[in-house]
Amino acid sequence: EAGVAQSPRYKIIEKRQSVAFWCNPISGHATLYWYQQILGQGPKLLIQFQNNGVVDDSQLPKDRFSAERLKGVDSTLKIQPAKLEDSAVYLCASSSTQGATVGAFFGQGTRLTVV
Amino acid sequence: AQTVTQSQPEMSVQEAETVTLSCTYDTSESDYYLFWYKQPPSRQMILVIRQEAYKQQNATENRFSVNFQKAAKSFSLKISDSQLGDAAMYFCAYQRGGSQGNLIFGKGTKLSVKP
Secondary structure: OOOOEEEOOEEEEOOOOOEEEEEEOOOOOOEEEEEEEOOOOOOEEEEEEEOOEEEEOOOOOOOOEEEEOHHHOOEEEEEOOOOHHHOEEEEEEEEOOOHHHOOOEEOOOEEEEEO | OOEEEOOOOEEEEEOOOOEEEOOEEEOOOOOEEEEEEEEOOOOOOEEEEEEEOOOOOOOEEOOEEEEEEOOOOEEEEEEOOOOHHHOEEEEEEEEEOOOOOOOEEOOOEEEEEEO
């Protein structure tokens, strides 16, 4: 079974530019998460989808971050315009409807550097 | 709000020996799940072990076991017969039960394994 796929693996952009990250969850997983992990910290939830609906986006900086999950499968996270403090690893994870009992499965993440 | 605390930023263990990583959490809920994730330099979060709060029996997965003290809100990870490949960041995570709650992570413990 294929795992969670993310691209790109690395991205370097200048501040005020825009960037987009893509995630393909494990097949059949209804729940998809985007986490931001700043160096030296644990991951922090940005947004959680259940199928194509948003469950929790309370910590998403909506003035610059946006995310969508069309058709309840793939998801895209966008930052526009980027700030220096957005430099972090962006992790995508997915879980099934029974996910609470088995935890979430993570992709390899995208390391974003804003210069 | 739920919080997860890992008080050991770094730990070191000799190969083949045993090490225990500490985690405490705060919640007012009775139904929840606890996890330990491993994050090697490749950045991918790997689920190591999980514990359902309603189960009194401590979870075990090969060389990994937990000491779950529900009243004390403590959830430590014991790694026996440590191997060089165990070197990584370890994150403790909490997820409320029932609906698809998101994972709340601690700040992590960096484990080094000495040959």
